[in-house]
Structure formats: structure tokens, C-alpha cells
Amino acid sequence: MIVMKFGGTSLESSERIIAVCDRIKANLALRPVVVVSALAGVTDLLIRGAKLALDRNRSTDDIVEEIKARHRSVTTDFLAAGEARLTLFTHINAVANELNAFYVGVHNLQELTPRSLDAISGIGERLSCEMVAAALIDRGIKAKAVDARSVVVTDESFGRALPLMVETTEKVRRVLIPLARSGVVPVVSGFIGATQKGVTTTLGRGGSDLSASILGACLPAEAIQIWTDVDGMMTVDPKVMPNAKVIPEISYAEAAELAYFGAKILHPATIKPAVEKGVPVGILNSLNPKSPGTLITARTDGGAGEPRAIAFKKGITVILISQPRMLMAYGFVAKVFEVFERHKTPVDLIATSEVSISLTVDDPERLHAIQADLAELGEVSILRGLAIVSLIGRGFVRTAGLAVRIFSCLRDINVIMISFGASDVNVSFVVNQDKAEQAVKALHDEFFGPRRS
Ligand code: ADP
Ligand code: ASP
Ligand code: MG
Numbered sequence: 001m002i003v004m005k006f007g008g009t010s011l012e013s014s015e016r017i018i019a020v021c022d023r024i025k026a027n028l029a030l031r032p033v034v035v036v037s038a039l040a041g042v043t044d045l046l047i048r049g050a051k052l053a054l055d056r057n058r059s060t061d062d063i064v065e066e067i068k069a070r071h072r073s074v075t076t077d078f079l080a081a082g083e084a085r086l087t088l089f090t091h092i093n094a095v096a097n098e099l100n101a102f103y104v105g106v107h108n109l110q111e112l113t114p115r116s117l118d119a120i121s122g123i124g125e126r127l128s129c130e131m132v133a134a135a136l137i138d139r140g141i142k143a144k145a146v147d148a149r150s151v152v153v154t155d156e157s158f159g160r161a162l163p164l165m166v167e168t169t170e171k172v173r174r175v176l177i178p179l180a181r182s183g184v185v186p187v188v189s190g191f192i193g194a195t196q197k198g199v200t201t202t203l204g205r206g207g208s209d210l211s212a213s214i215l216g217a218c219l220p221a222e223a224i225q226i227w228t229d230v231d232g233m234m235t236v237d238p239k240v241m242p243n244a245k246v247i248p249e250i251s252y253a254e255a256a257e258l259a260y261f262g263a264k265i266l267h268p269a270t271i272k273p274a275v276e277k278g279v280p281v282g283i284l285n286s287l288n289p290k291s292p293g294t295l296i297t298a299r300t301d302g303g304a305g306e307p308r309a310i311a312f313k314k315g316i317t318v319i320l321i322s323q324p325r326m327l328m329a330y331g332f333v334a335k336v337f338e339v340f341e342r343h344k345t346p347v348d349l350i351a352t353s354e355v356s357i358s359l360t361v362d363d364p365e366r367l368h369a370i371q372a373d374l375a376e377l378g379e380v381s382i383l384r385g386l387a388i389v390s391l392i393g394r395g396f397v398r399t400a401g402l403a404v405r406i407f408s409c410l411r412d413i414n415v416i417m418i419s420f421g422a423s424d425v426n427v428s429f430v431v432n433q434d435k436a437e438q439a440v441k442a443l444h445d446e447f448f449g450p451r452r453s
Contacts, residue, residue, distance in 0.1 A: 002225060144186055152214060235309050236444050245448055317364055391443065
């Protein structure tokens with residue numbers, strides 16, 4: 001069995017949905033379990049509607065109509081008039097009515113909790129899985145839409161839920177394996193799950209990759225294929241640098257770092273369930289299936305000392321805490337981290353001196369409260385509008401001359417923080433976010449430019 005996951009970019013239009021059916025058809029012998037994201041842009045629209053619903057003077061009717069119209073129009077383009085199309089339209093109407101009721105609830109209560117937002121933002125996947133299943137059946141392939149809430153069991157961390165693997169494995173064995181074994185392609189909604197009590201959760205933005213990885217680990221699958229709109233994992237985001245190159249093979253550790261430090265192609269947590277079960281993950285282009293793509297494996301040897309890719313993440317904030325009075329005291333760092341733990345806010349990079357500590361966060365939600373708590377420990381200053389640029393590779397701390405090469409690329413750019421040596425696979429630094437592209441370009445030319453190809 002394999003897992004084939006198709007992202008929103010692969011489900012943008014009826015033509016793309018038909019191309020997806022072709023990819024699935026070509027892999028039928030491998031008994032695929034399919035995972036789909038929402039149609040491109042739909043999750044953003046749903047979330048926009050939720051925020052709009054909080055405004056007393058605005059209506060969300062247009063958003064509900066747009067959701068309905070978009071799904072009906074794509075359906076009309078790939079499915080001829082008939083019973084199957086009518087059934088799908090009925091489903092689209094029912095889910096749109098549910099969405100409307102959620103928006104009305106948010107509007108009346110003037111409250112949008114992470115739990116209600118999950119119910120709203122997961123609507124797109126509940127529609128797309130029915131559409132892809134119908135498109136497959138229309139092409140003579142046995143298929144069944146499966147609402148992931150009946151399979152993926154998660155904890156109650158709404159907005160970034162984590163899977164409960166034992167419970168999920170049990171459901172996967174009961175629901176998905178018999179379907180796949182009987183020659184039916186299960187088309188599972190990505191991104192969503194449900195708590196043990198059956199409340200809808202989501203796995204975080206981009207979470208359909210994680211859905212694929214969870215199912216791949218629970219089956220367990222022989223391979224997980226992540227189908228997207230580029231030829232694989234590349235040396236840098238090809239939307240930023242058109243001369244980015246495909247990386248044919250990359251280790252789990254490198255891929256996880258790349259994802260975490262901003263390469264949007266993969267959800268950061270995707271790799272973990274797959275690594276734990278040793279399931280290889282392939283990244284492939286649904287628009288260019290002949291391209292070999294990228295294989296993510298457990299292998300960690302080879303190519304040491306050379307960066308393999310560059311990632312960057314904007315919207316970063318640096319928090320600097322200084323404590324001059326406590327010169328040489330111990331316990332300061334622990335107290336600082338306690339504050340971040342209390343506010344459940346992850347810290348990415350850290351730099352310390354004897355009397356101060358700088359760290360970066362990319363989730364500004366709790367910043368105000370964090371700042372207030374840190375002020376009890378020392379003087380706090382905040383720098384916003386920054387970016388982390390990261391080079392990912394292997395054997396960095398064992399390679400002479402690498403730092404010189406990296407920082408000579410940045411001679412015209414103000415570097416605010418550096419993290420080198422925390423891991424052998426990552427060198428990261430912080431710059432102003434309007435300089436991020438310039439830094440990425442200079443580094444890409446140095447390490448992957450024409451001289452190197
Ligand atoms: P999907 O809808 O298939 O989940 P995403 O938009 O989430 O697709 O991810 C694919 C996008 O990731 C690509 O279109 C590309 O712009 C972006 N991306 C960022 N970094 C990289 C990278 N290093 N290699 C390839 N793509 C990248
Ligand atoms: N549709 C969800 C999102 O846009 C999940 C995904 O695409 O992976 O975040
Ligand atoms: Mg994605």
C-alpha cells in the first residue's frame with residue numbers, strides 16, 4: 001500500500017483534478033490510500049470569513065456563496081450532469097449551510113475560539129475529498145470519500161493538534177485497510193481529525209502533509225508520495241529563485257529542518273511519523289509526473305560540509321532580555337525559558353552573553369503577555385519585522401572555511417543574530433525581513449550558482 005497526498009495546488013481546477021485521477025490510476029496496482037487538501041485558496045477564504053464574522057457590521061454571506069459557487073463550478077467542469085453530480089451538489093449545499101451556521105454562531109457570540117476556527121477551517125477538505133472520489137468513480141475507478149474525523153484521532157490542541165497514534169492505527173486498520181484491500185481507493189480529507197470525544201480538530205496550516213504521514217505510518221505504507229506543483233524539494237523556493245535546483249535525495253533530518261525553517265513545501269511535523277516507521281517519503285510534481293522528484297530517506301551520509309538547501313522565514317521577532325544586576329548568577333536562563341513554556345510559545349534561535357539573552361519567536365500572539373512576564377526578570381527590548389535565513393546540509397561543524405563563505409555573502413547586510421553549531425545540519429541567522437531575498441540570492445549564487453552546477 002502507498003499513500004498519495006495531493007495539495008491544494010494540485011486541486012486548483014477541474015483539469016488539475018483530472019490530472020490527479022490520472023496519477024492515481026497509474027498507481028492503482030500499489031493500492032493507494034489518497035489524502036487531499038482543500039482546493040487552492042479555500043482554507044484562507046474560510047479563515048477570512050471567520051474573522052469577518054467577528055465584525056458586527058459585516059456579513060459573511062458572500063464568503064459562503066463563494067465557497068459554494070467555486071466547488072459547484074469545478075464540479076460542473078469535471079462531472080457531466082447526472083445523479084453523481086446531483087449527489088455532490090447536495091453535499092456541497094449541506095456543508096455550505098453548516099459553514100453558514102458556524103459563521104452565524106461566531107457573529108452572534110462575538111467569539112472565535114480555536115475550537116470553532118478548526119470546525120470552520122476544515123470545511124474545505126470535507127468538500128474536496130468528496131469531489132476527488134466522485135471524479136475517480138466517474139473515470140471507472142472504485143473510490144470512496146472518507147472523512148478523516150472517523151480515522152485520525154488527535155489530542156485537544158485545537159489549531160495544531162497532534163495525532164494519538166494507537167487510537168488512529170486502530171481506526172486505520174478498521175476503516176481504511178479493508179477498503180484498500182477490496183480494491184476501493186479511500187480518498188481521505190487531509191488537515192482534519194477529531195478528538196476522542198469526536199470534536200473536529202486541525203493539524204495546523206499545511207497539515208495535510210502530516211495527515212499523509214500519519215496514515216502512512218499507521219497502515220504502514222511502503223511509501224508516501226507528496227504530490228505538489230514543483231519538481232520536488234529544491235535548493236531554495238523556486239518562486240524566489242527561478243534557477244533553484246531539485247535535490248534528488250535528502251535525509252529526514254535535513255528535510256525536517258528545511259520545513260521548520262520555512263520551506264513551505266512540507267509541513268514541519270510531517271517527517272516524524274514516517275521516520276519512526278522508516279517509511280520513505282517522495283515529493284513529486286502532479287503537473288510533471290515524469291520528473292523523478294525528491295526522495296526523503298533515513299540516510300545521512302554523503303555530501304558532508306556542503307549546504308544542500310536554503311530556507312527563510314519572515315515575520316520573526318527578536319526578544320532581548322538583559323539582566324545587568326545578576327552578573328554571574330545562575331538560574332536566569334531557566335527563568336526566561338519558563339516564561340516561554342508558560343505561554344506555550346516556541347523559541348527558534350537563541351544567543352547568549354553573560355548578562356543577556358536574545359531569542360526569536362515567530363508566533364506573535366502571546367508577545368504582549370510574554371513581554372510583561374519577562375520584564376520581571378530584566379530589561380526587555382523587542383525587534384520586529386525580521387527574517388531567519390537558514391542553510392541546511394550536513395557536517396557543518398566539521399567543515400573549515402564554511403562560515404567565511406557564508407558571511408562573505410552577507411557583507412552588505414546587517415546580521416542581527418547568528419546560530420552556528422547548535423546542530424550539524426543547520427546554520428541560521430537573522431536579518432531585516434526586507435533583506436531576506438537579497439541574502440538568500442547571494443547565498444544561492446555562492447553555493448548553488450552556475451559555477452557549481
Ligand atoms: P501544496 O498545495 O501541494 O501543499 P504548498 O504550496 O504547500 O503546496 O507547497 C509547495 C510550494 O512550496 C511550492 O509551490 C514552492 O513555492 C514552495 N517552496 C518553498 N520552499 C521550497 C523548496 N525548498 N523547494 C520546493 N518548493 C518550495
Ligand atoms: N488546506 C490546509 C491549509 O491550507 C491544509 C493543507 O493544505 O495542507 O493549510
Ligand atoms: Mg502544503
